[in-house]
Amino acid sequence: MGKRAWFKYKLIGLEADKGLLFRVLMYLLLVDVAFIYLKPVIYMVTTMIKGAPDLLDPAVIWVPTRFYGGHLAEAVKMLDYVKSFGVSLTISTLSAVFQVLSCAIAGYAFARLDFPFKRLWFTALLFTFIMPAQVTILPSIVLFKELGWINTFWPMLVPALFGHGLKGALFVLIFRQFFSTLPKEMEEAARMDGAGVFRIFARVMLPISQSAIVVVFLFSFVWAWNDAYFPSMYMFGASDVPLSVGLSKLNAQLAVEAQEGGLRAFLEPxxxxxxxxxxxxxxxxxxxxxxWFVEGVERTGLVE
Incomplete structure (x- = not known):
């Protein structure tokens, strides 16, 4: 092999996706995409550790001259971080667990069972998926107020227990997609052993749906953790609020301080x-x- 042919082989390769040129372009693309997502986080971290001299110096943008933790300590105090962290962790974890159980049952029923008006109920499920939450928020507030649940955790937890929590319809669709791909011979073998529907679900289907469980649990946990709309609607008068609501209150408080003459350069960190x-x-x-999350996304068919 001559030098020219060897150079061409190394540069392009026998296949287009095996050569050095393709790999360089691929890594450049991945680094560029990673930077787009990491830039806000990097800016967030570098800004919050800047002291007063760095904040007032226009030459200091990314790398502070020294570390300053006063802004972080002030944020912990204003958020009441320990208490709010416990509230967020409680709501997110319980919501995720409840949604995994209820949505797994509903997804199994839509995928493997026959019951009256199945298509009608599935259409209703899709309708709840595309309908904005703002459409039903007022009747929900009235209902929960009559039940005495306002300023408590129940408006976020009880709907999740019945598969109607935050993004519950999507989680039912994920489980339905997963259970639809399983072979029917598994159920038939369990029925021959005398197992009923509930036993088949609990002993056969649920244990092998770990990938779907991981995806639904993580999605539910993250969305419940980040959600500020429903907690602000249902817990507007509560003293113990999740971190998402605490952040909204912090921003409002800092906005008032800025209007009263506070320097925005010291409020942003x-x-x-x-x-x-x-x-x-x-x-x-x-x-x-x-x-486990990436494997779960691949096995549940979300990438299709």
Whole structure:
């Protein structure tokens, strides 16, 4: 093989996706996309650790001259972070667990069982998926007020227990898609052993749906953690609020201080610190579960 042919082989390869040129372009694209997503986080972190001299120096943009933790401490104090973290963790975890159980049952029923008006109920499910939450929020507030659930966790937890929590229709569709791909011989073998519908679901179908469970649990947890709309509607008078609502209150408080003459340069790092404290648990969660999450997305058919 001559030098020219060897150089062409190394540069392009026998196939287009095997050569050095393709790999360089691919890595450049991946680095560019990663930077687009990481830039806001990097800006958030570098801003919240800037001291007064760095904030007033226009030459300091990305790399502070020294680390300053005062803004982060102020954000912890204004958010009442420990208490709000416990509230967010409670609501998100219980909502995720309830949605996994209820949506798995509903998804199994739509995928494997025959019952009256099945198509009608499935159409109603799709309708709840596309209908904005703002359409039903007022009747929901009136209902929960009559039940005495306003300023409590129940308006977020009880709907999740019955598969109608945040994005519940999507989770039912995920389980339906997963259960539809399983072979019918598994159910037939269980029926020959005398198992009923509930036993087949609990002993056969649910244990092998770990990939779908991981996807639904993580999606439900993250969306419940980030949701500020429903908690602000149902818990507007509560003293213990989740971090998402605490961030909204913090922004409103800082906006008032800015109107009263506060320097915006010193208020922005507090916002950045509060935002970082809220997304930090999600970053840690994803760091430990990303492998199972990616596998779950592939197996449940979300990539199709």
């Amino acid at each position: 507090i916002k950045m610190g509060a935002s970082f404290l809220i997304i930090l648990p999600l970053l840690v969660l994803y760091a430990f579960t990303q492998r």
